[in-house]
Amino acid sequence: MTASVVRALADAARDAAHLPGPRAACRACGRDEAVLADRADGAVVRHGEAVAKAHAPGTDPNGHRARIAVAAHPRLAGILLPPLPLRVRDVCGRPVTAWPYGVPVDAADPDAAPWEDAAVLLARLHRVEPAALPGPIPPMRGPAKAARALARMRAAAADHPAAATVERAWERLPAWARDEAESPRRSALCHGDLHLGQLVRHPAPAGPWLLIDVDDLGLGDPAWDLARPAAWYAAGLLPPEIWQRFLGAYSAADGPAVRAGADPWPQLDVPARALTVQTAALALAKSAAEHRDPDDVEQAVIDACARIACLPPELEFEPPS
């Protein structure tokens, strides 16, 4: 992130933090800005009670506006963190938003992660009636992210022997999961990129957990939001008891992505395979960029791709286009 983006974000975060009006002196003033995230697809700077986020360059402005409006809608209260008002609209051509500061999941203690809270929030999100929200709500971007991960792998690690395995697993996915056709299921409001970094407690430090980051939110197959934990479980990385806790809490909260009491894999299979391929593709791209071999955990996901690549042919559930 360039210094000018940091400075502009720090100004935006300070504005947002001070907007509630005159109050006790802001303890963040006079200190260095805290950069919470610095990635090409999102930079986040904190000032006291607020953070400002510069979204990815090239963000679709209409989709972005609709997603922010959904996060701000009262129907999403208690599910998504709502945005703060902000005077600035963009920084160096990137859309900027402001949000209340919330406490993230402790990355040093993933065993204490709020799996049940995440599942219940997703179930509630998926049950929101999209027709009651401002629109038009764009499609959920999960398949687009998977396709982008494959593009990254092709650019960074096309020659790695495992890249061919990942490609074979990718080819076996239906067109909609590769972002090459419309999703057959576009009924539910989905987060689109669930992982443990997408939860914060607000108000800090002990408020309820809320979902953050609406950049990939939209209409789609709600099973996609369960697919990353499902992929970790299927790869042998996520312990079965944690997976059961997550899925059980989702079902108990009437989450519509799977049928309560039934085998969830008919619904999870395609999205979980897509997330497995996406994770393996990014692992190959990252390990190539760092001039190292994939580690054990990355290898477990690549191994899952190898098993997907040699599955026998199955019934196709989509009509040919």
Added chain:
Amino acid sequence: MQCPKCHAAMHTYNRNGVQIEQCSGCRGIFLDYGELESLTRLESQWTQAPPPPSAPQAYPSAPAPAWGAPQHHGGHHGGHHRQKSFGRMLFSS
């Protein structure tokens, strides 16, 4: 075999030991005599499976996909490095 509806070729697939013909054109499905009953029986076996024991320590083996890892090691095992690497994966897009 040809599809009786659109006359495209039918391909044979195996689902839980039941042979199923699916049309390569309209994706219609043809079941032989007794196959629907076999599928219904398999389905009722699934729904009649005993509920998981209530004791919290006894997690039944969760259903997993055909391509799942043969054994679940879990993120807790395999040493500090493996835990750290999986920890990073838990938090990244």
